[in-house]
Amino acid sequence: MNHSDETNEYQEIRRRSRRRKKRRNSGFYKFTRILSILYLISLAVFSVVLVKLDILPVNVLVAVLAVLILLSAVLFIQLFFKNIRMWAKVFACILSSLLLIVFSFGSAYALGTLDFLDKVSNPDNPDSVNVTEESFNVLITGIDTRGTIEEEGRSDVNMIATVNPVDGKVLLTSIPRDYYVRLPDHGYAGDKLTHTGFYGTNTTILAIEDLLGININYYVKVNFSTVEEFVNAIGGVDVYSEYEFVPVKRKQWTVKKGMNHMNGEEALAFARERKAFVTGDNQRIKNQQAVMEALIKKATSGTTMLLKYNKILNSLEDYFEMNFSSSEIRAIGKLQITKSIDWDIEKNTLTGHDASEATYSTGSQRVYVMSQDETSINEAKNMITEVSRISE
Numbered sequence: 547m548n549h550s551d552e553t554n555e556y557q558e559i560r561r562r563s564r565r566r567k568k569r570r571n572s573g574f575y576k577f578t579r580i581l582s583i584l585y586l587i588s589l590a591v592f593s594v595v596l597v598k599l600d601i602l603p604v605n606v607l608v609a610v611l612a613v614l615i616l617l618s619a620v621l622f623i624q625l626f627f628k629n630i631r632m633w634a635k636v637f638a639c640i641l642s643s644l645l646l647i648v649f650s651f652g653s654a655y656a657l658g659t660l661d662f663l664d665k666v667s668n669p670d671n672p673d674s675v676n677v678t679e680e681s682f683n684v685l686i687t688g689i690d691t692r693g694t695i696e697e698e699g700r701s702d703v704n705m706i707a708t709v710n711p712v713d714g715k716v717l718l719t720s721i722p723r724d725y726y727v728r729l730p731d732h733g734y735a736g737d738k739l740t741h742t743g744f745y746g747t748n749t750t751i752l753a754i755e756d757l758l759g760i761n762i763n764y765y766v767k768v769n770f771s772t773v774e775e776f777v778n779a780i781g782g783v784d785v786y787s788e789y790e791f792v793p794v795k796r797k798q799w800t801v802k803k804g805m806n807h808m809n810g811e812e813a814l815a816f817a818r819e820r821k822a823f824v825t826g827d828n829q830r831i832k833n834q835q836a837v838m839e840a841l842i843k844k845a846t847s848g849t850t851m852l853l854k855y856n857k858i859l860n861s862l863e864d865y866f867e868m869n870f871s872s873s874e875i876r877a878i879g880k881l882q883i884t885k886s887i888d889w890d891i892e893k894n895t896l897t898g899h900d901a902s903e904a905t906y907s908t909g910s911q912r913v914y915v916m917s918q919d920e921t922s923i924n925e926a927k928n929m930i931t932e933v934s935r936i937s938e
Contacts, residue, residue, distance in 0.1 A: 575628055578639055582625035585642045589618050592649035595656040601876050603884045621645075662859040663872035671869045673763045678881045681710045681934035682763040686838070687750055689743055689769045695867045697769065701743030701750050703817075703834055706762070708933045711878070714887040717933040718838060719758075719926050720831040720895045726903060726915040727753040735906035738915055744907065747867075757918075758927055764870050772865040773817065774810030776841070779861035782809050783840040788832070791822035813837050827916075828895065835893045842889065846882060894929050897922040 593611055596602070602610065624630050624638035675682050688703030689695075701723070708717040723740040730752045732745070742750040751762050777783055790803040796815035808816060817837045823829035845858075881887070898916035905913060 574635070578625040578635055581639060581642060581646075582622050585625070585646050586618065586622065588646050588649040588653070589614060592653050595653045599656040599659060599876065600873075601659075601879045601883065603880060606883075617645075658859055659876075660872065662863060663875055665863060666866050666868060667872045667875065668869040669871040669873075671764070671871065673761060674871065674874065675763055677709075677870075677874045678711050678877050681708065681712075681936060683708050683760055683930070683934075685747075685751055685754060685762045685765040687743070687747060687765060687767050688773075688834075689767065692770045694864045695767060695769060695772070698746065699743055699769070700740045702740055704739055704750065704754065705834070705838065706754065706758070706760075706930070708930050710933055710936060711881055711887075712936045713890075714885070715890050715892070715933050716842075717892045717894065717929055718835050719930060720835055720893070721754065721757070722827050722831060722896065722898065722916050724827065724914060724916045725757075725896060725898060726901070726917050727757050729753055729906060730756050732906055736903060737906040738913070741905065741907040758923065758930065760927070760930060765868065766870075767867040769865060770814055772862065773814045773837075775861040775865055776858065777808065777810035777813045779858045780841075780844050782807050783813060783837065783844050784808075785813065785816060785833075785836050785840045787816070787836070788829070789823065791819065793819045794821055795819070813840075828897070831895045832893075835895075839891050839893070842891065846889070892929070892933065894926055896926055 593614070596607065596611075621638045621642045624634050625642060630638075684707040686703070686705040686707055687701050689697070689699045690702045691697040691699040704721045704723070706717075706719040706721075708719065710716070721739055723738065725739045726736055727739050727742070728734045729737055729742065729745075729749060731749055734756075737753075739750070739753060742753050747765055747767055751765060754760075755762055784805055784807050786805050787801050787803055790801060792800050793812075793815040795818055796812060799812060799815070801816060806812075806816075817834045818830070819833065820826045820830040896919070898919045901915050901917040902912045903915045903917075904910050905915065
């Protein structure tokens with residue numbers, strides 16, 4: 547083979563190499579163009595959903611969207627046009643792929659939130675207030691049933707959360723299950739508070755409003771399954787116990803005096819226990835308040851909501867009912883994000899005296915009740931009024 551043949555062969559190899567490289571580049575350019583279009587679509591969907599969710603403060607929302615639009619314009623140019631250096635295209639490809647994943651998950655989270663709130667909330671509430679500027683009372687009622695929330699039963703847990711969103715205060719007022727109350731929607735007949743659950747949440751609300759002379763703006767209805775599912779969804783809670791004891795509902799587990807990490811089943815057993823204590827139901831109420839405080843602290847921590855958000859929503863959908871509207875819940879979320887409130891939580895429990903009375907639900911049969919203590923009721927009224935008062 548002479549020198550000319552070698553030269554021609556070498557040139558042919560180079561031409562083939564250039565053609566292969568050109569084909570590879572052409573394929574890569576097609577991929578980046580498709581990626582740029584998918585990226586813009588995902589950005590548009592994410593932006594619309596973010597605005598619709600309306601949970602970010604306006605200034606933060608505008609800043610986030612402005613940064614994303616500017617960044618996206620640069621990425622689109624690098625991905626869509628050919629006359630861009632290869633290293634820049636590769637970098638834009640990696641960054642846009644990561645952002646596309648973020649946009650997709652963010653849109654899924656936001657749409658999941660809106661869907662969940664639409665299912666469990668109720669916008670038709672005549673007692674609603676401006677939840678970011680006015681104090682309000684929420685009845686948290688726990689029904690002694692398992693399964694979906696439609697099942698009615700005894701209202702064994704009744705706690706009024708008085709929320710002052712301006713000063714970041716919450717008062718949890720618990721009422722013993724056997725407390726003797728009047729039923730305004732049943733001719734003011736007397737009965738145990740727990741029995742009001744048989745007649746529906748509205749009967750419970752009216753009885754407590756009559757007892758404490760307050761307006762209950764909202765209610766949250768849960769049952770045994772709600773507690774178990776929620777606690778498990780957030781990865782358990784750390785609850786302080788004043789005593790060491792073995793719960794009747796979970797005899798293989800010992801609650802230690804001090805802080806205990808509990809899963810859903812353990813938290814429920816802890817909250818239901820009364821036989822292990824000399825003070826019986828009074829200590830059970832304290833334990834229920836301790837679980838509630840632990841839930842609030844854990845659920846409002848940034849990492850919990852970020853990492854377990856969809857799991858929390860999915861766990862509660864069938865076991866949760868409230869009459870907050872979707873926009874009110876999102877407004878509270880926006881307030882938390884804006885101010886990062888470290889809520890000051892107080893707790894109080896009504897007290898009474900052992901008694902025996904005929905009740906509306908039992909007819910002429912006399913049963914154990916806790917009769918009202920006027921001093922305790924007046925103290926509860928004063929505490930609710932004090933926490934509700936917004937500082938100047």
